[in-house]
Amino acid sequence: MSRYWSKIVSDLEPYVPGEQPKDRRYIKLNTNENPYPPSPRVIEAIKHAANDLLKLYPDPNCEDLRDAIAKYHGVDSGNVFVGNGSDEILALAFFTFFKQDLPLLFPDVTYSFYDAYCNLFNIEAKRIPIRPDFTIDLKDYIRPNGGIIFANPNALTANCISPEEIERLLEANTGSAVVVDEAYIDFGGETAIPLIKKYPNLLIIQTLSKSRSLAGLRVGFAVGEQELIEGLDRTKNSFNSYTLDRLALAGALESIKDEEYFQETCRKVIETREWTTKELGGLGFSVVPSKANFILIQHERLPAKVLFQKLRDEGILVRYFDKPRVRNHLRVTIGTEAEMKTFVQKVRELVKS
Amino acid sequence: MSRYWSKIVSDLEPYVPGEQPKDRRYIKLNTNENPYPPSPRVIEAIKHAANDLLKLYPDPNCEDLRDAIAKYHGVDSGNVFVGNGSDEILALAFFTFFKQDLPLLFPDVTYSFYDAYCNLFNIEAKRIPIRPDFTIDLKDYIRPNGGIIFANPNALTANCISPEEIERLLEANTGSAVVVDEAYIDFGGETAIPLIKKYPNLLIIQTLSKSRSLAGLRVGFAVGEQELIEGLDRTKNSFNSYTLDRLALAGALESIKDEEYFQETCRKVIETREWTTKELGGLGFSVVPSKANFILIQHERLPAKVLFQKLRDEGILVRYFDKPRVRNHLRVTIGTEAEMKTFVQKVRELVKS
Incomplete structure (x- = not known):
């Protein structure tokens, strides 16, 4: 607390990202990163963009990247916004749409x-x-509100809602913005992007951090009706004109173009997730059905906090949330096949000891 | 205007960056970019960082870069904040320090x-x-306020205040945060960073965009007393955990280390500025004394708007601001020696025609 802070600053409760410890080498299953590297074409594109033009500002409107994402998803460029990771876009969206007289609705576990x-x-x-x-039941959200946001698949739980269910919500909720945070959609879920043509209050947010293995590049995007995108642009241009640097723009553009690598990576993560889920089931775990690159697990006997610490001692990092309802669960990111074999083996030993 | 926007969004007046036209090749003297490329060591460091680790989140605390900047400026790491360009840091600083009951003070031309x-x-x-x-006279700022910010050298005018003058303000103004935006300080001004040890309400913001030729990389930093930095961290971590990607971190770190290249680049820009100023003086221009990489000029006869358009037609972009007090001035970024020779030659022709 400082006398020079604005009053609101001491009341903030900043987000705490998963730990990135440096004390030893871990199998890192705690921050939902992709275990596979980015497409080699992305690496090449970035190296190519590492040149003298870095002296010049990037394109503040990120037109080439917006165009590529629009083409990929079958919408117009004016339907696409890009930002510094989906976190930044979420922040801008909260400001742009959710400062209303009625309360914003979102799930208690997310x-x-x-x-x-x-x-x-x-x-x-x-x-x-x-x-x-x-699970999230969207019927619970049909009530007066100043906006609705949910993650699909839901962060933390990994389960997924169908576009049909989302459409039923949109039919009933026409007076406020509905934001669907699809950070994990590419691991088996079905995107609601096609619905934006029918529902002018629907905004979809995605990221290149997870399914495109680019957490270190900080690029996300949003898709929605043009007026929603214009609102985001207004807020962003009152905050920071250039949130994506030239290297991030070049890498992201190439990533969107490399469909084959993207599909192959997602396929491998999904396969490994299904294998891991099955193995854990045989060791006394319940696993929430997942369409993400992580699973939420609970053992029939071993407390989550104990298992978390024991795994950490063994060099495996998973995520423990000391929060209501999930206190006895662990969130485990899906690693490579080899990493998950090691994980299952260690878990087997710990469960049996 | 959309019915889904928060009320405040339609009242925003977003910043409009200088144009980046693509219709032809221009001598670009309109957005205060550095005419020299970044250090070759920076390019190499970025290429080196373009690797498989991009699948992992960057360090949210940017410790290596904070350490390097702290060492460079003779302060502790806890005195340094880094962000996505000085624009993002300014935005976070406005939120963190200036939401007060009394008004914020800043110059009318800035x-x-x-x-x-x-x-x-x-x-x-x-x-x-x-x-x-x-010029800015800081005595004008000694009055009740909820914060003070000024650019030094001042944006638009390019003139500069000494640390002694800033210290006199700080002696008189102890109840609110004083932010000095030193985006252009490296072109001949003297930084006020040493004063942070004595004045706990002083925050200095700098950028790598101008003097380090990295406008395309989006990195800025702030230096101040630890409590001020903690405030910025609280706000930033409520907005976006990772605002600098791995490539920006790697490039910025190397830039701070390459002192020789940095000094040489600044020296060349300063020399060319002094030459240009002298030449323009001989053509009937008054030039505000500049310690930045740009000059604010006014011709004794030719209206600024006319000159702006004529230069544009000749393939030279400068910046015209249709605003009170500067409507008859042009802001001209200092380019390479060759570019400024062309500029002066074209101006000579236009003035004589």
Whole structure:
């Protein structure tokens, strides 16, 4: 606390990212990164862009990247916004759409950054409990609101809602913006992007951090009706004209173009997830059905916190959340096949000891 | 305007960056970029960082870069904050320090993004007129306020205040944060960074975009007392955990280390500025004394808007601001020696025609 801070600053509850320890080499299954490297074409594109033109500002409108994403998803460039990771876009979206008289609705168990944004922008939120089986029932969101946001697949739980269910919500909720955070959609879920043509209040946010193995590059995008995109542009251009540097723009553009590598990577992660889920089932774990690159698991006997610490001692990092409802679960990122074999083997030993 | 926007969004007045036209090749003297490329060591460091580790998140605390900047400026790492260009840091600083009951003070002629931030965060501002000779007199700022910010050298005018003058302000103004935007300080000004040890309310913001030829990489930093830095961290971590990607971190780190290249580049820009100033003086221009990589000029006869258009037709872009007090001036970025010779030659022809 400092006397020079704005009053609101001491009330903020900043997001705490998963740890990135440097004390030893870990099998890192704690921050939902992709275990496979980015496409070699992306690496080459970045090296190519590492040149004298770095002295010049990047394109503030990121037109080439917007065009490529628009083409990929079958929409117009004016339907696409890009930003410094989906986190930045989420922040801008909270400001642009959710500062309303009625409360914002989101699930009680989800990406904890949503709470941080509400504190930052003084947005009143109503947290809707997920069901006992950890699913989101969108019927619970049909009530007066100043906006709706949910992650699909849901952060933390990994389960997924169909576009049909989302469309039923959109039919009922026409007065406020509905934001679907699809950070993990490429691992088996079905995107709701086609619905933007029918519903002018729907915004979809995706990221290149997970399915395109580019967490270190900081690129995300949003797709929605042109007026929603214009709102995001207004806010962004009142904050920072150039949020993506020339290297991120070049790498992201190439990533969108390399469809084959992208599909292959996602396929491998999905296969490994299904294998891991099956193995853990045989060791006394319940696993929430996942369409993401992580699984939420609970053992019938071993407390999550104990297992978390034992795995850490063995050089395997997973994520433990000391929060209501998930306190006895662990979130495990899907690593490579080899990493998950090691993980399952260690878990087997710990469960049996 | 959309019914789904937060009310505040339609009242925003986004910053408009200088144009980056693609219709033809221009001598670009309109956005204060450095005419020299970044250090070759920076390019190499970025190529080296373009690797498989891009699948992992960058260090959210940017420790290596903070350490290097701290060492360079003789302060502790805890005194340094880094961000996505000085624009992002300015935005975070406005939010962190300037949401107060009393108005923020800044010059009436300065970086126009300050107005955009005030609109964005609903900060009341009082614009203090610069003097008729376009200088800032800090005595004008000794009055009740909720914060003070000025650019030094001042954006638009290029003139500079000494650390002694800044210290006199700090002696008188102890109750609010004082932010000095030193984006252009390396072109002949003297930084106020040493004063942070004595004044806990002083924050200095610099950028690698100008003097280090890295506008395309988006890296800036702030230096101040630890509590001020903690405030910035709180806001940033409520907005976006990872604002600098792995490539920007690697390039920026190497740039800070290459002192020789940095000094040489600055020296060349300063020399060319002095030459250009002298030449323009002989052609009937008055030039505001500059310690930046640009000059603000006015011709005794030729209206600024006319000259701007004629230069544009000749393939030379400078910046014209249709704003009170500077409507009859042009802001001209200092290019290479060759570019400025062409510029002076074209101006000579236009003035005589």
